[in-house]
Amino acid sequence: MGDEDWEAEIIKPHMSSYVPVFEKDRYSSGAHGDTFNRTLASLSEMDDGYSRRDHFMRSRFASGRSLGNRDPGESNKRENTSTMGDFGVGRSFGNRGFSNNKFEEGDSCGFWRGYQDGNDSEASGSFRRSGRGSYRGCRGGFGLGSPNSKYEQDEGTQRSGGIFGSRRSALSGVGKGDAYQSRSGSGSGRGGYKGLNEEVITASGKNSWKSEAERRESGDTQGPKVTYIPPPPPEDEDSIFAHYQTGINFDKYDTILVEVSGHDVPPAILTFEEANLCQTLNSNIAKAGYTKLTPVQKYSIPIVLGGRDLMACAQTGSGKTAAFLLPILAHMMRDGVTASRFKELQEPECIIVAPTRELISQIYLEARKFSFGTCVRAVVIYGGTQLGHSIRQIVQGCNILCATPGRLMDIIGKEKIGLRQVKYIVLDEADRMLDMGFGPEMKKLISCPGMPSKEQRQTLMFSATFPEEIQRLAGEFLKSNYLFVAVGQVGGACRDVQQTILQVGQYSKREKLVEILRNIGDERTMVFVETKKKADFIATFLCQEKISTTSIHGDREQREREQALGDFRCGKCPVLVATSVAARGLDIENVQHVINFDLPSTTDEYVHRIGRTGRCGNTGRAISFFDTESDNHLAQPLVKVLSDAQQDVPAWLEEIAFSMYVPGFSGSTRGNVFVSIDTRKGKSSLNAAGFSSSQAPNPVDDESWD
Numbered sequence: 001m002g003d004e005d006w007e008a009e010i011i012k013p014h015m016s017s018y019v020p021v022f023e024k025d026r027y028s029s030g031a032h033g034d035t036f037n038r039t040l041a042s043l044s045e046m047d048d049g050y051s052r053r054d055h056f057m058r059s060r061f062a063s064g065r066s067l068g069n070r071d072p073g074e075s076n077k078r079e080n081t082s083t084m085g086d087f088g089v090g091r092s093f094g095n096r097g098f099s100n101n102k103f104e105e106g107d108s109c110g111f112w113r114g115y116q117d118g119n120d121s122e123a124s125g126s127f128r129r130s131g132r133g134s135y136r137g138c139r140g141g142f143g144l145g146s147p148n149s150k151y152e153q154d155e156g157t158q159r160s161g162g163i164f165g166s167r168r169s170a171l172s173g174v175g176k177g178d179a180y181q182s183r184s185g186s187g188s189g190r191g192g193y194k195g196l197n198e199e200v201i202t203a204s205g206k207n208s209w210k211s212e213a214e215r216r217e218s219g220d221t222q223g224p225k226v227t228y229i230p231p232p233p234p235e236d237e238d239s240i241f242a243h244y245q246t247g248i249n250f251d252k253y254d255t256i257l258v259e260v261s262g263h264d265v266p267p268a269i270l271t272f273e274e275a276n277l278c279q280t281l282n283s284n285i286a287k288a289g290y291t292k293l294t295p296v297q298k299y300s301i302p303i304v305l306g307g308r309d310l311m312a313c314a315q316t317g318s319g320k321t322a323a324f325l326l327p328i329l330a331h332m333m334r335d336g337v338t339a340s341r342f343k344e345l346q347e348p349e350c351i352i353v354a355p356t357r358e359l360i361s362q363i364y365l366e367a368r369k370f371s372f373g374t375c376v377r378a379v380v381i382y383g384g385t386q387l388g389h390s391i392r393q394i395v396q397g398c399n400i401l402c403a404t405p406g407r408l409m410d411i412i413g414k415e416k417i418g419l420r421q422v423k424y425i426v427l428d429e430a431d432r433m434l435d436m437g438f439g440p441e442m443k444k445l446i447s448c449p450g451m452p453s454k455e456q457r458q459t460l461m462f463s464a465t466f467p468e469e470i471q472r473l474a475g476e477f478l479k480s481n482y483l484f485v486a487v488g489q490v491g492g493a494c495r496d497v498q499q500t501i502l503q504v505g506q507y508s509k510r511e512k513l514v515e516i517l518r519n520i521g522d523e524r525t526m527v528f529v530e531t532k533k534k535a536d537f538i539a540t541f542l543c544q545e546k547i548s549t550t551s552i553h554g555d556r557e558q559r560e561r562e563q564a565l566g567d568f569r570c571g572k573c574p575v576l577v578a579t580s581v582a583a584r585g586l587d588i589e590n591v592q593h594v595i596n597f598d599l600p601s602t603t604d605e606y607v608h609r610i611g612r613t614g615r616c617g618n619t620g621r622a623i624s625f626f627d628t629e630s631d632n633h634l635a636q637p638l639v640k641v642l643s644d645a646q647q648d649v650p651a652w653l654e655e656i657a658f659s660m661y662v663p664g665f666s667g668s669t670r671g672n673v674f675v676s677i678d679t680r681k682g683k684s685s686l687n688a689a690g691f692s693s694s695q696a697p698n699p700v701d702d703e704s705w706d
């Protein structure tokens with residue numbers, strides 16, 4: 001069965017009959033005039049042994065952000081990838097083939113029969129290819145109806161308990177009847193992101209995410225209007241301040257080397273008290289369970305309070321969100337805010353953008369938590385929801401606007417907000433926000449009429465990964481004297497995540513997955529796959545195996561995505577099969593395992609994916625299936641990532657890496673904590689992956705989200 005056939009099998013569903021229940025690291029060089037300062041509370045972190053393997057890797061592998069060169073013969077196997085360019089360039093794991101799909105070849109097991117036994121007649125040719133859905137069945141719809149408003153759509157609205165499920169009280173509002181419902185196309189263009197290898201062809205045949213987003217969200221699409229109104233988040237204080245405990249390794253953050261580069265660097269703070277925040281903020285911080293600053297907070301908070309632009313890079317799960325929210329809120333409290341529900345035009349002081357709907361919603365909840373009891377009002381708007389709902393949220397008063405790029409540009413285009421008061425722009429997952437997928441939109445944002453120039457606003461960028469190419473692009477957004485904070489290794493994997501690479505052939509992956517999940521029991525696990533279709537397929541398969549599973553990907557309607565996340569958060573479905581849409585930023589309590597059913601195409605993606613576990617000092621495990629038939633090109637950069645994170649590297653993987661040795665990929669950076677550094681220092685001797693800086697920035701990758 002070829003790829004197309006495989007796709008057809010997936011899309012031709014019917015659902016099976018089974019219905020599942022579904023640290024003092026004070027800034028060392030002191031205060032002013034310092035450039036390129038380093039701080040290390042404890043040198044032990046860097047004092048690695050120097051083993052034979054280290055020697056091998058130092059001699060063989062560079063600080064590769066790329067997982068490799070690729071067998072050119074494989075590139076053609078991938079759907080829609082040839083012109084998108086994420087593969088075989090500097091940050092790529094390599095251009096993956098689509099060969100994993102072939103594991104379905106000859107699979108005539110009962111599962112497939114059951115899967116096909118249905119009578120879903122929508123799954124036919126062009127309909128599928130146009131991304132239109134064969135999704136059947138509404139889950140969790142409460143049918144609350146649309147509020148009366150001039151912005152109303154006249155279609156019924158649905159609510160579910162999903163995205164705002166609080167950590168403790170999660171899922172009070174989750175819908176019922178949660179059979180895993182696979183669907184094939186992107187129902188009516190909803191869902192809102194395109195995938196490089198995930199075919200998205202809009203109604204007009206164009207595949208620009210922007211035009212898609214614009215048409216869909218502004219309602220001038222030929223498809224059905226987006227009518228989903230997300231449920232409001234819980235309002236009670238307990239829910240607002242619900243949080244999980246920091247882990248046993250939280251104090252180890254103090255040993256991480258921190259480097260701040262730029263001029264006139266303000267000294268780091270060691271305690272929240274030193275930040276001199278107002279009483280309400282301090283109270284909220286305490287209620288949130290924060291007693292001690294993480295390194296990125298120690299350095300970033302005084303920098304933002306000092307009015308400086310910032311690019312900060314710190315490992316996954318180490319508190320970057322509070323690192324920008326707290327000082328911004330402190331300034332807003334100091335300066336006073338102007339939003340009022342009685343103002344005709346809302347003019348937010350702060351705009352925060354993030355690449356996915358779920359992530360921006362999470363950031364909004366953090367903003368709401370830290371602004372609790374203040375006059376600052378945060379609002380969230382994102383694609384896949386009714387535009388009128390977004391507008392209604394804004395007109396009630398908006399100081400901090402949390403938004404995905406598509407919806408933000410739409411709202412700006414409709415003149416529903418004014419930009420003159422903008423003092424802060426935050427790009428979370430900034431490398432993603434500036435790459436070829438979102439970069440053009442971000443450029444448009446800063447060029448919008450009324451938007452203060454970079455000299456008149458503060459621009460903040462945060463991520464766990466920051467390719468040098470993207471850092472260079474970021475210069476356009478930032479004042480020339482911006483500061484660069486690097487906590488630990490830029491782009492390095494969180495060391496609290498125990499990484500295991502298993503050699504698993506494509507035909508054995510499912511079996512192995514089931515075996516692992518059965519051993520894991522009810523512990524929350526995220527399973528990452530490469531494509532939306534495969535996410536549906538694997539989720540359905542696991543349900544067949546009576547493993548309560550849900551899925552999240554861009555072909556699911558927003559309501560479904562939120563429901564899935566809610567079901568996963570509360571443990572109702574302890575397994576979440578996901579595409580890269582869930583790889584970044586999501587902070588879900590108790591995710592103990594991440595399984596890479598398919599390896600991602602970039603090291604950064606790998607780092608973000610496994611960063612869904614091992615957060616805030618907690619430990620986690622990541623298991624990745626490595627198929628020697630298709631993944632050998634990934635061996636070299638994988639060895640690098642593992643080695644840098646002080647993980648065991650299997651001998652077989654080293655051997656493959658050695659056999660795939662690529663000149664230029666020389667020298668491990670183990671022991672060198674800063675692999676990729678402030679590009680203003682010039683080309684790093686440890687330049688990522690040994691690739692030249694002339695290489696293209698991370699292009700549109702597998703997922704693009706609004």
Ligand SMILES: Nc1ncnc2c1ncn2[C@@H]1O[C@H](COP(=O)(O)OP(=O)(O)OP(=O)(O)O)[C@@H](O)[C@H]1O
Pocket residue numbers: 243244246289290291292293294297314315316317318319320321322463464584585586587611615616
């Ligand atoms: N100082 C702190 N004390 C206790 N908990 C904290 C502190 N700072 C952040 N946290 C918690 O740690 C978790 C991770 O924080 P956050 O989501 O901001 O990480 P992140 O660095 O943005 O991760 P990612 O790179 O994955 O986006 C959150 O639950 C947050 O509430």
